[in-house]
Amino acid sequence: MNVTEYDFERQFDERKAIQWMQENWSQSFMFCGLYATLVFAGRHFMRGRQKLELRRPLVLWSLSLAVFSVIGAVRTGWYMLHILTTHGFKQSVCDQSFYSGPVSKFWAYAFVLSKAPELGDTMFIILRKQRLLFLHWYHHITVLLYSWYSYKDQVAGGGWFMTMNFLVHALMYSYYAVRAAGLHVPRPCAVVITAAQIMQMAMGLTVTYLVYRWMQVDHCPSYLDNIVWASLMYLSYLLLFSSFFYESYLRCKSGKCSKAD
Template sequence: MAITLSSIHLALPASPFTPEFHAGQPSLVVPQHVPIPADIYAALLDVRVPLTIAAVYAVSAHLLNHCANGQPYAIAKTRLFKAFVVAHNIFLAVYSAWTFVGMVRGLHHALDKSSLPNAIGSLCKIRQETRGVLMMGNGTSTGIEGSFDGVPMEGLWEGALAWYGWWFYLSKFYEVIDTAVILLKGRKSSLLQTYHHAGAMICMWAGIRYMAPPIWIFCIFNSLIHALMYTYYTLTGLHIRVPALLKQSLTTLQITQFIVGGSFAALHLFVKLDKETPCLSNSGEIFATFTNCFYLAPLTYLFVAFFVESYTKKGSKAREGAKKSQ
């Protein structure tokens, strides 16, 4: 199939009530070059893993909020605890930067740069199996082969996402330590904090389990923001003075990534490469994309509300009014 600009168009996504939507649930593909046993790789992507951890986390945060009275626990005053928090932030800053660089390199190698239509096709069909439909008129693949430690690859899934995305999914479980630190300092976990962490587990699971093309957006954007954010946390943990404007800028970048990244992800639902070939190849990819978009809508609202409360005059007046009423 030759992709041309004239063949690419927008159309309504498949209805979840049609047989076509439920057909073709993709089997998880674990590339041979990924140095993780396939059974372990698949077991950690069992839906019960993120659902259980997210539920336990959300319930625990809600219950422990009742114990928060503004006074830090004794352990939070120790040098060991403070050193752990700094080490935790350094680790996540470095890990996030590693993910960002790896994903950008993988995207660069997998992206077909021969033409704009082929570039769009390589972003829609990120696996070797789905890229099989992208054939030029002369029968040659439109994909540009990248590599993973010297092993030739054909798509973004095999070239980067199966490796970096899987670890990024698991990192969402580790990130709940942020909430534990807040609670041990005697502060409450906000709805924004709880929803953000619990929802990210489910969304990354859906994206990686169903190998959905738009999940690369989440991995690249979020890893970049986290690299900057945890670097900021590291500096403040070391009592290094950081301009207040930087914190506000980080929140602005987070909101921007939700709006831009969410819009780009949603666009995948409507793109067709020709009359018969949608951008997303099966119901699993569609489900994962819908899940991420639905998650981002209230998350964006919560971040905007946080921005207004923290950085605007309206928020300052609301806090002053709340203090006077107490």
């Protein structure tokens, strides 16, 4: 199975990118600290003020992230399919070529860098005075920290983590863009997206377990501390998204709560 390579993907210097991340990954703590400060300061600032509409900026914001995620999902998805069909499932989990392959290396770096600007999602929630869930800001902070932390070591499992996240975000940001444009979206679409997020977290836990299992006997490069952090992260996501699913789509089905934001 041949995967078409574009010049900008082939010419991307992943060695410099990895070196930069190894030297600067801890800056993710600075981004997260600034983000948390702006989140709580922003909520305090907006208290007692009229909410801002921001419909057009939100459409552009969500649409741009949707396009980026769709392209990333297609490129990493094709490369993942190539690994699966040529080398099998175990290699797709343990393979490090996602960080250096001619097709995926650019998108791997773009993926981890994108976790910083994605923090901007929360500003729209605050300025529009919508309900800010713990799940939302906790997810943003921990994904940024773990992505930068893992990219510097090129750990096994990264290909699955990136591909799944790109795919789910392609659906999620497309949904946000359509809703921000004022178009009606059937409720089952939101259910499907949340279900996809839950499946992503369950698969993330599975891949993390397999990396731990195979790194003991096979060439499946990772570190015990990375396995621990990945397990805690994905388990917490699985519990939080499952709780959100229940509260928004199951408990609310009988009219026991208000419509979820």
